[in-house]
Amino acid sequence: MSQERPLPTTAYALLGLLTFGQELTGYELKQWADATLRFYWVSPAMSQVYTELDRLRRHGLVDARESEGPGSRVTTRYRINDHGSQELRRWLAESDADFPVLKHPVALRLLLGHLVDPAAVLAMLEQYDGQLAERRADLQKILDGIEEDDAFRFPARVARWGLRYYDAEAAISRDLREEIERERRRR
Amino acid sequence: MSQERPLPTTAYALLGLLTFGQELTGYELKQWADATLRFYWVSPAMSQVYTELDRLRRHGLVDARESEGPGSRVTTRYRINDHGSQELRRWLAESDADFPVLKHPVALRLLLGHLVDPAAVLAMLEQYDGQLAERRADLQKILDGIEEDDAFRFPARVARWGLRYYDAEAAISRDLREEIERERRRR
DNA sequence: TGTAGCATGTAAGCCGTTACATGATTGA
DNA sequence: TCAATCATGTAACGGCTTACATGCTACA
Numbered sequence: 001m002s003q004e005r006p007l008p009t010t011a012y013a014l015l016g017l018l019t020f021g022q023e024l025t026g027y028e029l030k031q032w033a034d035a036t037l038r039f040y041w042v043s044p045a046m047s048q049v050y051t052e053l054d055r056l057r058r059h060g061l062v063d064a065r066e067s068e069g070p071g072s073r074v075t076t077r078y079r080i081n082d083h084g085s086q087e088l089r090r091w092l093a094e095s096d097a098d099f100p101v102l103k104h105p106v107a108l109r110l111l112l113g114h115l116v117d118p119a120a121v122l123a124m125l126e127q128y129d130g131q132l133a134e135r136r137a138d139l140q141k142i143l144d145g146i147e148e149d150d151a152f153r154f155p156a157r158v159a160r161w162g163l164r165y166y167d168a169e170a171a172i173s174r175d176l177r178e179e180i181e182r183e184r185r186r187r
Numbered sequence: 188m189s190q191e192r193p194l195p196t197t198a199y200a201l202l203g204l205l206t207f208g209q210e211l212t213g214y215e216l217k218q219w220a221d222a223t224l225r226f227y228w229v230s231p232a233m234s235q236v237y238t239e240l241d242r243l244r245r246h247g248l249v250d251a252r253e254s255e256g257p258g259s260r261v262t263t264r265y266r267i268n269d270h271g272s273q274e275l276r277r278w279l280a281e282s283d284a285d286f287p288v289l290k291h292p293v294a295l296r297l298l299l300g301h302l303v304d305p306a307a308v309l310a311m312l313e314q315y316d317g318q319l320a321e322r323r324a325d326l327q328k329i330l331d332g333i334e335e336d337d338a339f340r341f342p343a344r345v346a347r348w349g350l351r352y353y354d355a356e357a358a359i360s361r362d363l364r365e366e367i368e369r370e371r372r373r374r
Numbered sequence: 375t376g377t378a379g380c381a382t383g384t385a386a387g388c389c390g391t392t393a394c395a396t397g398a399t400t401g402a
Numbered sequence: 403t404c405a406a407t408c409a410t411g412t413a414a415c416g417g418c419t420t421a422c423a424t425g426c427t428a429c430a
Contacts, residue, residue, distance in 0.1 A: 008389065009292065016299045027409055040294040045391055050411060073398060075409060085302075092303050097292040097311055099318050105196065105284040107227040107348060112203045113341035115272075116279050124284055131286050154300035157366070161294060161359050168355035172348050179344070195417065214381050232419055237383060260426060262381060 007059070007091075010044055011052045013037055015061060015088050018080040020151070023065070025075050026050045035142050036155060039135075039162045053078055061087055110176070118184045125177050129170060136166040194246070194278075197231055198239045200224055202248060202275050205267040207338070210252070212262050213237045222329050223342060226322075226349045240265055248274055297363070305371045312364050316357060323353040 017032045018024065024032065030049045037043065044052070056062045061084030067077045080088070106128045113121045143159040146152035204219045205211065211219065217236045224230065231239070243249045248271030254264045267275070293315045300308045330346040333339035 005388095009295070010389080013295055016295075016302075019299065019302060025409070026411090027407095036298065037295070040289050040291040042288070042290065042390085046409090047392085047411070048390060050409095051390090054411095073409085088299070089302055092296060092299060093307065097296050097315065099315075099322070100289060100291040100293065101229070102227050102287060102289055103229065104227040104287040106287065107345050108196070108200055108203075108224070109279060109284050110348075111223065111342055111345045112206065112275070112279060113344070114338075115203075115206060115276050120280065128284065128286075135286070151301075155298055157300070157363060158294050158298045161297070161363070164359050165355065168352065172351050176344060176348070192416090197417080212381070213383090214379095229418085233381090234383070234420085235418060237381095238418090241383095260381085 007055070008052075010042060010048070011055060012088060012091050013041055014044070014049065014052050015056055015080060015084055018062065018078065019085070019088070020155070023067075023077045023079040025077055026053055029053070029078070036158075039139055040158065056084065059087075060084075106173075113180075118180055121180055122177055125173050125180075129173055132166050132170050132173070136163060136170075139163055139166070194242070195239075197229060197235070198242060199275060199278050200228055201231070201236065201239050202243055202267060202271055205249065205265065206272070206275070207342070210254075210264045210266040212264055213240055216240070216265070223345070226326055227345065243271065246274075247271075293360075300367075305367055308367055309364055312360050312367075316360055319353050319357050319360070323350060323357075326350055326353070 014029060014033065014037075017029060017036065021028070021032060026046070026049050030044070030046055033049065034043055053062065053064075057064050057078070061081065062078045063081045065077050065079070066074055068074050106124060109124060110121065139159055139162050143156060143163070146159070147156050201216060201220065201224075204216060204223065208215070208219060213233070213236050217231070217233055220236065221230055240249065240251075244251050244265070248268065249265045250268045252264050252266070253261055255261050293311060296311060297308065326346055326349050330343060330350070333346070334343050
């Protein structure tokens with residue numbers, strides 16, 4: 001009656017974050033998502049976070065509670081409940097993980113390298129290098145904050161995975177730059 | 188008058204494929220996309236390919252021509268024109284490449300490893316390994332088909348990038364499995 | 375003769391984004 | 403007092419997918 005079609009993966013992802021953080025506001029959940037999901041899933045827009053929280057609540061997977069924050073301000077806090085925990089485990093157990101989807105604009109543009117100046121390709125790869133370094137630093141900082149805590153054992157593994165991925169990308173990008181430089185000198 | 192909002196990236200991606208393949212049907216273009224874009228962008232649905240081709244035609248970036256195929260069958264073939272080529276170069280030159288977005292269900296599920304049996308995590312990673320090997324083989328086959336041709340110099344680079352990416356993922360996955368095995372034995 | 379591949383679309387609808395709107399609290 | 407942050411939504415809409423519909427051609 002209430003469970004016709006499966007929830008979108010992002011709903012499960014957000015529900016999963018609630019298994020770490022007890023009771024969160026939509027705003028806080030968005031911050032958690034920015035610290036975790038952003039690196040290998042999506043960084044959902046604020047509006048999307050509220051939409052998914054409402055959906056989860058309608059499905060009876062989270063409990064919403066009015067709570068007063070600092071001052072006399074009232075905010076809504078969400079907590080995963082038993083039904084939600086059960087449904088999340090069921091999803092993890094019963095469905096297979098799809099193969100990752102990569103939307104890689106740098107690779108896409110490299111494919112069209114024959115249409116632009118070699119210098120432009122090199123500049124793009126250098127810019128990518130810089131962005132990789134930034135992201136890597138962000139992720140390292142997050143890892144530093146959770147590495148000691150056994151409860152975050154799995155998030156820490158995922159973060160280390162991310163760091164290795166960024167390092168691999170940086171290495172590939174460096175080699176590509178060298179290759180294109182060599183080609184440029186040859187011609 | 189005709190160019191209010193920018194085209195979606197997928198439109199430029201498909202337009203870009205037409206710079207390699209002279210004159211293609213929608214069906215053929217979909218096959219090109221499956222051989223290239225699939226690995227680092229998207230594999231657009233057939234219906235999407237036709238939609239984008241129509242959009243490109245309406246924007247005057249490609250020319251459509253009725254051509255007869257084998258038998259007396261009539262099909263539509265699309266070719267990038269000067270305006271399209273110019274617009275594609277403009278896009279490459281004037282816009283920056285966004286940082287890649289990764290939708291990685293395996294990493295997402297690993298994050299929630301505390302909710303499932305270690306054996307289930309290991310099984311998931313093993314399955315991922317198998318899928319990686321398959322994709323790697325697909326990509327290697329494609330690379331073998333274009334490696335000698337100087338016109339496909341850049342696509343070949345992108346393909347080699349993909350192979351290294353898959354190898355890096357396989358290595359990380361292997362190490363994660365070992366780590367989780369060790370942890371399981373310790374407990 | 376029937377199935378796989380070639381070929382082209384339309385319709386419905388979900389996911390997710392941006393833009394917009396509103397207002398309280400905290401600290402410089 | 404002003405800006406940044408906290409906090410919560412609604413509306414419009416674009417991109418893309420799945421499902422559906424149609425029909426030809428080649429080949430086993």
